[in-house]
Amino acid sequence: MADNGVATKAPESDAQEENKTAAEQISGIPGDSQPDQGAASMGRNAETKQEVTKYGDIDVYITKPADYPHQPSKLLLLLTGGTGIQSTNNKLQADKFASEGFLVVMPDQFAGDPAPTTTTTAQAEQSAGILEQVKLGVASVAKSFTIDMWLARHTPEKVLPILQKVITSVKEEFADAVANGGGIYAVGYCFGARYVLLLGSELDKEAASGLRSPDAAAEEGMVRQGAQIKAGAIAHGTQIGKEDLEGVSVPLCIVAVKDDSLFPDHIRDEGKKALEAKKLEHEMKVYPGVPHGFAVYGDYDDEKIKQSQEEAFKQMLDWLKSH
Template structure:
């Protein structure tokens, strides 16, 4: 694997203050958070694939609003069919059991999530006027950035922060540019997995970037403690890293043919 399966660190963090500016609407039966740029144009889009806390988590919605403020039409679907993991689950919570069976008797593996992402991308391209799709995946969502960054799957440009559950074969199948924001302390994406991923990307023909942030842990790009200067800086820098990547490869329309 290019990253390890998730653990308790995927569910802990700090809830941020702020008021969401976007709106929740449905794509079919998929609850989805939408945020629009000032000019309301939808040509250039960012598809946010969230961590296990889900699309109604205020931290994720504030990030979506920030991408919109930078000129992107933003779409963030519910990947968990109303069954996300609440923030700061107690010690002993079994995330792998949730992944396999959920809290409603239905799991959250590829068979459940792939159709959601596929349907959302189809709606974006067919009915919402989207011409180019950049996608950022946080933790759990990173796996599906990799899966849909493959040829013909619908994502043009990829970004990840502290990825989890990503298989090596999914990395190798990617055909678009990828940037990764990684935490210094991360049992899910530790040193050996970072190096393994870097070695694979080096052998591929896509543009790539990996930035390592010191003094932060898994989840920092979404759930950082903003009262800590190092964590606040890293969270904001990772966001700007992703904006710059999308500006180059989505808005800039740089040739990304693999």
């Protein structure tokens, strides 16, 4: 597993501090941990084996139990928040699952274009001569690169084809792990949470391949194909609508934050009613007094957040292991 000592701070733990060091700069996405800029190199120990490889033109971080393939593993697809696979915190999170026996595949959903950090946007602002900034939750980004612009480049039509290519590749390369688990498991944080829901839904083939949006395909009543995953777990999702939860057809675990503007209570409550109406196996726990993004590994000073972080990990881990 990566050395916990080099973890960056999750943004909520130092959002109000001034004069942060480079290692404490935060992502432009509210709730995301920052990319690994200037942090120490990832550590290694006997618990996991890590590598970064490519499936076609897609970068993928893979972390395996140390005794794999001598001991069977289940395959887990981990979908990150906007900071992507170069974030130290995201790698640590993947390693935690690998140390529990999962073969973890964490793809670059953003094709080399992760969310900007405050450091990179400050540099862009200086070079462009633009001083005006907009406030987005706990993060400030230059007006020349708003979060809306970034999100507009990373829609289901762009992200789902990336995930489909990775799924096709892992089914071939790690057929033993897929077979051992009876399918692919998935966990998603922040941005990645919605894509766990989409992969766990019966999308039509054109939507699944990115040829049209899932919403448009649903409205047109096209023939749907089965879910791409066996079971899923999500934490503090963003951009999730009621219809995303209504479409899920696989067992689902939800970690949520009380009074989270990025995953509003009414969306969560309506989604839960839909899951109950379908009699779909699910588990939901709402954590009070913690910030959005708390479930991703981060160096928080608040003991309550640390404890909730461990509880959320255990909740998701137990769910995946039991399915």
